[in-house]
Amino acid sequence: MARRFAEGFEAIRHEFSDVFTEMFGGGEADLRLTDPDNLLETGIEIIAQPPGKKPQHLNLLSGGERALTAIALLFAVLRIKPVPFCVLDEVDAALDEANLTRLTRFLREFSKKTQFIIITHRKQTMEGADVMYGITMEESGVSKLVSVKLEDYEQKTASVAAGE
Amino acid sequence: MARRFAEGFEAIRHEFSDVFTEMFGGGEADLRLTDPDNLLETGIEIIAQPPGKKPQHLNLLSGGERALTAIALLFAVLRIKPVPFCVLDEVDAALDEANLTRLTRFLREFSKKTQFIIITHRKQTMEGADVMYGITMEESGVSKLVSVKLEDYEQKTASVAAGE
Amino acid sequence: MHLKRLEMIGFKSFADRTELGFVPGITAVVGPNGSGKSNVTDGIRWVLGEQSAKSLRGSKMEDVIFNGSESRKPVGYCEVSLTLDNTDQHLKLDYSEVRITRRVYRSGEGQYFINNQPCRLKDITELFMDTGIGKEAYSMIGQGRIDDILSGKSEDRRAIFEEVA
Amino acid sequence: MHLKRLEMIGFKSFADRTELGFVPGITAVVGPNGSGKSNVTDGIRWVLGEQSAKSLRGSKMEDVIFNGSESRKPVGYCEVSLTLDNTDQHLKLDYSEVRITRRVYRSGEGQYFINNQPCRLKDITELFMDTGIGKEAYSMIGQGRIDDILSGKSEDRRAIFEEVA
């Protein structure tokens, strides 16, 4: 039991270091056990060092850096023990354009083994999808599904923005 | 002391109802004292009913609806007791295009009395600003201020997205 | 294994019967604030056996039943079905297609079905145990929840690692 | 009354002297993830007398001093100055322009100035007391914090209402 935890931990730790560096386009990350002699109760410490920066406390990282670090950890876990499908609700909210591009590339890669259902407001994420559904509330308070193409969605949101 | 609280509460309550309906383009909202007989300790309950929907527990509201409700409360307070300047860090992250348009219109209105410093990733918010500063890290780990025009910013982020 | 489709009726803001078909790759769900996108996620969690009203943003389990709007009356029950392609036998069931159904009435009475056969909630949760399916922070990340894994105590993170071990 | 400019040196990622000039209307601050935008907000909070390291995302007050990068060594102190237009005498000081300065050394020793006159931290916090300036959820909303006012207990919300009363 403890040994399986140790093996699982080492595997994820190795992947996390790789995925982090790819997602950030540089930098380093690591996972450490807070209590290596007590595998049944030890916590796991996350060390993240974005490119060009010194390793520092997670709390000092920016909102977008934290989101990307958390996503990198999730993807590291998925590489070790893939799950058939993954539902992500607006995990891209805090990311800038460059990080969003790297994320969509990762999703494309992972989607060969894992099915993704992604709720998003971000255009780049929509461009990376195979299929897109729109949810609207034409009738007050009642959700309705509409099929939507990216060009129509862009046009519609632009006209909403302009027309008010 | 209790009377001043009661007056302040009534004033904010009145404004909150107005601002909410304007921000959401409809709907209703209210504030209620949890313990009206104990003004020194009473809590404040928030009732929010987006357009077309029934009043329901705040927790059932969507991420964007919650963000807009919180912003409406903030603006209601600013109407009663204006503050000289207000710093908002990515409060627009969860908003869709239509809500973002209404928010920027409100900011424009309020900015006559209150100075705003707004950190944002959203193009519409940038379009609503009088002046825009860019922060970059050309040298690793060191922040640098650059003046930036909206067209350059758009071009730059588009090329970052395309060029990777 | 992958999801084929989700069917909902009376679930939260989905008063009318709605069917979403999924593709093996990436499905994006988009729309205005408050339109019902996160409710789709809640629907998936709920049909997989979620028992905490709080995880579904409600205060009681009855909160998942469409409770009316300006234009509609509340309804008396809700039902969600999730159909999975099980050709690779990832789920320990001798079916190539598995359809999970959950229904609840305002009385609180709940009904559960696997391929239209009545079963207990326990049968559904045990079916997905150890697959990682439906687990927050592993196969599902809720809105605003991406930061949780970083902001929690280092001991709280064990859950994902133990899931893999 | 409004802010005229913010000057920072050695504060968090602003290793070099940086000056931001503000306009009376709306100033937008943009840039990539991790570039230092929220650090600007932290700078404003800090110079106004913030005493909680946690509110500045640090674990100790020393965390606000630039601690080096791949290309630079750490520095020994940091200093932030905020200049305000006080023509309307909103602040109870007989100056039409007020410049608040805060400096801290790695030793923890702190220095404070109003219009370049040394003063105590107390003088700064009292200057802004009851103006609402610098108050979280009232004149400052931190990143990811917009939801706090809704998710807190109904008693916790009193703070803003009492500020106004």
Ligand SMILES: Nc1ncnc2c1ncn2[C@@H]1O[C@H](COP(=O)(O)OP(=O)(O)OP(=O)(O)O)[C@@H](O)[C@H]1O
């Ligand atoms: N039982 C219910 N009956 C009717 N409406 C409900 C019920 N439960 C939730 N809702 C409504 O569903 C809406 C929330 O939907 P949801 O959270 O899915 O929005 P969303 O599309 O994710 O929006 P956002 O982009 O802001 O996150 C709310 O307006 C809420 O009032």
Ligand SMILES: Nc1ncnc2c1ncn2[C@@H]1O[C@H](COP(=O)(O)OP(=O)(O)OP(=O)(O)O)[C@@H](O)[C@H]1O
């Ligand atoms: N004392 C310090 N010395 C050096 N760098 C620091 C210090 N404190 C924080 N930083 C760095 O500043 C960066 C965070 O900056 P900030 O939070 O302002 O980013 P941001 O521009 O708001 O990004 P986002 O768009 O993701 O929110 C982090 O990478 C952090 O490592």
Ligand SMILES: [Mg+2]
């Ligand atoms: Mg949502």
Ligand SMILES: [Mg+2]
């Ligand atoms: Mg930030």
